[in-house]
Amino acid sequence: MAFFVRFWGVRGSIPTPGPQTHRYGGNTSCVEVEVDEVRYICDAGSGIRELGIELMATAPKPVRAHLFFSHMHWDHIQGFPFFSPVYVPNNHFTIWGPKTADRRFARLLGGQMKSSYFPVDFRDLGGTIHADDLGSGDREVDGVRVRVFHQHHPGVSFAYRFEKDGVSVVYATDSEIDLDLDDAELPTRDPAALRGVPEDLVAFCRGATLIIADGQYTDEEYPRFVGWGHARATTVVDLAVLAGAERLAVFHHDPMHSDAEIDDLIRVCQQRARAHRSELQVFGAREGFELRLDA
Numbered sequence: 001m002a003f004f005v006r007f008w009g010v011r012g013s014i015p016t017p018g019p020q021t022h023r024y025g026g027n028t029s030c031v032e033v034e035v036d037e038v039r040y041i042c043d044a045g046s047g048i049r050e051l052g053i054e055l056m057a058t059a060p061k062p063v064r065a066h067l068f069f070s071h072m073h074w075d076h077i078q079g080f081p082f083f084s085p086v087y088v089p090n091n092h093f094t095i096w097g098p099k100t101a102d103r104r105f106a107r108l109l110g111g112q113m114k115s116s117y118f119p120v121d122f123r124d125l126g127g128t129i130h131a132d133d134l135g136s137g138d139r140e141v142d143g144v145r146v147r148v149f150h151q152h153h154p155g156v157s158f159a160y161r162f163e164k165d166g167v168s169v170v171y172a173t174d175s176e177i178d179l180d181l182d183d184a185e186l187p188t189r190d191p192a193a194l195r196g197v198p199e200d201l202v203a204f205c206r207g208a209t210l211i212i213a214d215g216q217y218t219d220e221e222y223p224r225f226v227g228w229g230h231a232r233a234t235t236v237v238d239l240a241v242l243a244g245a246e247r248l249a250v251f252h253h254d255p256m257h258s259d260a261e262i263d264d265l266i267r268v269c270q271q272r273a274r275a276h277r278s279e280l281q282v283f284g285a286r287e288g289f290e291l292r293l294d295a
């Protein structure tokens with residue numbers, strides 16, 4: 001049994017194509033988790049377009065996949081109308097969410113396909129789209145245990161944890177996690193000390209093989225963006241260290257950050273992990289990157 005994790009879109013807020021971003025990529029959020037040939041797709045930012053092309057070319061037909069949305073901010077849904085497999089009859093997609101959100105998710109997803117915005121109506125898609133919910137927030141979906149966590153973000157966002165046979169992947173984007181906000185104003189205060197993050201989030205991430213987490217801001221930027229609902233990357237390192245995770249993918253890169261700036265940010269994060277005497281492996285999520293995680 002192996003988990004494959006593929007990054008199709010890693011950028012936050014808005015697509016940023018161009019020479020400054022070509023290495024990490026400019027497409028917005030989309031991550032594919034494949035377990036025993038079942039696909040769990042996290043978010044439908046502009047990166048899902050390329051995933052759709054790949055599935056049409058190589059996946060067994062009809063195409064089946066589970067869709068998990070962190071929330072309905074535009075950078076997480078804007079690729080959906082360009083996800084070609086949803087237009088093909090007999091392809092089947094299930095939209096999952098917490099009990100209160102799943103059906104609302106399907107409705108909001110269709111909202112961006114109203115005729116003023118897009119030429120094809122959601123109801124006219126050829127494929128079958130079904131909404132289901134995660135019940136109490138902990139449910140088995142095609143043999144993989146999926147858990148959900150409510151995050152701090154304007155209008156709420158959800159993290160998901162996918163787990164099977166000792167491998168676990170946490171997808172936790174669009175989440176502000178710093179509890180010591182005084183420290184945000186004073187980034188130089190005891191820089192090596194672990195910062196306060198929500199205990200229930202640490203428990204949710206406990207022992208993860210991989211955490212994919214919003215690390216949009218540098219330490220210098222974060223004081224200006226407190227309350228915007230995104231994390232500074234160095235605090236995400238602390239979360240991963242506290243949770244005892246093996247790997248951390250810093251994700252939802254700021255649209256203002258060039259490849260060189262993301263390189264610098266990742267270096268700072270790796271130094272922070274070492275300063276905590278942690279074995280945590282930190283890398284910057286990069287479009288087109290595939291990771292295989294074995295039990």
Ligand SMILES: [Zn+2]
Pocket residue numbers: 012013073075076174252
């Ligand atoms: Zn976002």
Ligand SMILES: [Zn+2]
Pocket residue numbers: 071073153157174
């Ligand atoms: Zn958001």
